[in-house]
Amino acid sequence: MNILITGANGQLGNEMRVLSAAHPQHTYFFTDVQELDICDADAVRAFIADRRVDVVVNCAAYTAVDKAEDNPELCDRLNHLAPGYLAEAAEAVGAALIQVSTDYVFDGTAHVPYREDDTPCPNSVYGRTKLAGEEVVMQKCSRAMIVRTAWLYSTFGNNFVKTMLRLGRERESLGVVFDQIGTPTYAADLAQAIFAAIEQGIVPGIYHFSDEGVCSWYDFTIAIHRLAGITTCRVSPLHTDEYPAKAPRPHYSVLDKTRIKQTYGIDIPHWEASLAECLEKLKIES
Numbered sequence: 582m583n584i585l586i587t588g589a590n591g592q593l594g595n596e597m598r599v600l601s602a603a604h605p606q607h608t609y610f611f612t613d614v615q616e617l618d619i620c621d622a623d624a625v626r627a628f629i630a631d632r633r634v635d636v637v638v639n640c641a642a643y644t645a646v647d648k649a650e651d652n653p654e655l656c657d658r659l660n661h662l663a664p665g666y667l668a669e670a671a672e673a674v675g676a677a678l679i680q681v682s683t684d685y686v687f688d689g690t691a692h693v694p695y696r697e698d699d700t701p702c703p704n705s706v707y708g709r710t711k712l713a714g715e716e717v718v719m720q721k722c723s724r725a726m727i728v729r730t731a732w733l734y735s736t737f738g739n740n741f742v743k744t745m746l747r748l749g750r751e752r753e754s755l756g757v758v759f760d761q762i763g764t765p766t767y768a769a770d771l772a773q774a775i776f777a778a779i780e781q782g783i784v785p786g787i788y789h790f791s792d793e794g795v796c797s798w799y800d801f802t803i804a805i806h807r808l809a810g811i812t813t814c815r816v817s818p819l820h821t822d823e824y825p826a827k828a829p830r831p832h833y834s835v836l837d838k839t840r841i842k843q844t845y846g847i848d849i850p851h852w853e854a855s856l857a858e859c860l861e862k863l864k865i866e867s
């Protein structure tokens with residue numbers, strides 16, 4: 582198959598590139614904005630048709646949650662309009678599209694893990710534009726999978742894990758919110774799930790994927806510091822209102838992953854096991 586990965590220089594795009602080595606039977610086109618600007622509808626249509634693309638994995642997005650509040654148009658172009666162009670172009674040649682979305686499409690008022698058919702109600706610009714992206718993709722592409730994930734981190738790019746490693750080494754104390762509950766996801770685990778779908782066949786619909794388990798950002802930080810051997814920084818739990826931010830975040834955004842596990846027979850690691858794996862890789866790299 583010919584597989585197009587957009588946003589290939591991001592966290593997930595890089596993990597897709599790493600894993601592609603284990604799937605050498607396919608031809609890959611790894612593109613980021615320099616090679617293929619997904620906001621350029623004509624370029625998207627031409628690329629997908631000319632390269633005879635069979636599967637598009639859209640890893641490109643506007644992911645700066647607070648900045649998005651001040652840049653709603655740019656965020657909408659990238660998270661909503663551009664996935665629409667990819668969906669139209671994929672549909673025109675009978676290709677499948679895997680659109681990656683987010684737990685931030687939910688408002689966080691639930692008390693049990695969100696299932697795919699729970700009603701989204703985003704409370705940020707980022708979440709609203711990602712939801713609009715899901716909707717346009719489902720409308721325009723008959724072979725589309727929406728994969729909602731959460732709290733992504735990787736050895737590539739900037740993310741919460743790297744921020745907490747840096748702050749933990751720089752500071753004597755740190756406050757982190759304990760009333761936002763979710764599940765971290767190692768982007769390498771998500772890349773594996775995406776490859777499982779590609780190999781076994783695209784079953785259109787919405788899916789949830791994160792690592793297993795549940796924690797708060799505070800618990801996540803404690804685990805990051807413990808596993809990295811950082812002992813000189815005292816981490817205190819904060820309420821959300823003690824850490825003012827431009828964009829509201831859901832208080833609870835745990836995803837129920839039953840559908841993707843049953844459809845593709847995948848086994849998902851616990852978030853702490855994957856965190857240890859990622860930190861080990863970071864240690865070796867440094």
Ligand SMILES: NC(=O)C1=CN([C@@H]2O[C@H](COP(=O)(O)OP(=O)(O)OC[C@H]3O[C@@H](n4cnc5c(N)ncnc54)[C@H](OP(=O)(O)O)[C@@H]3O)[C@@H](O)[C@H]2O)C=CC1
Nearest residue numbers: 588590591592593614618619641642644683730731732733
């Ligand atoms: N990060 C997270 O915590 C979470 C992410 N997600 C979703 O997962 C997906 C992957 O996220 P992640 O890997 O973290 O994203 P990143 O922000 O790491 O990567 C996105 C990539 O897209 C590129 N890009 C920006 N504009 C364009 C454009 N016009 N055309 C092509 N590429 C462009 C970015 O380039 P540049 O850096 O130069 O802008 C960057 O390389 C996204 O859909 C995101 O919404 C879901 C839940 C959690």
Ligand SMILES: Cc1cn([C@H]2C[C@H](O)[C@@H](COP(=O)(O)OP(=O)(O)O[C@H]3O[C@@H](C)C(=O)[C@@H](O)[C@H]3O)O2)c(=O)[nH]c1=O
Nearest residue numbers: 644646683684685731732733741756757758798824830
């Ligand atoms: C750096 C820092 C953050 N926080 C809080 C802020 C926020 O509520 C929470 C998470 O921090 P961040 O702002 O880094 O994470 P955020 O950008 O909200 O992460 C989100 O990104 C988008 C792209 C997604 O799709 C989501 O799944 C989620 O991963 O931790 C602290 O309490 N103390 C700190 O020192």
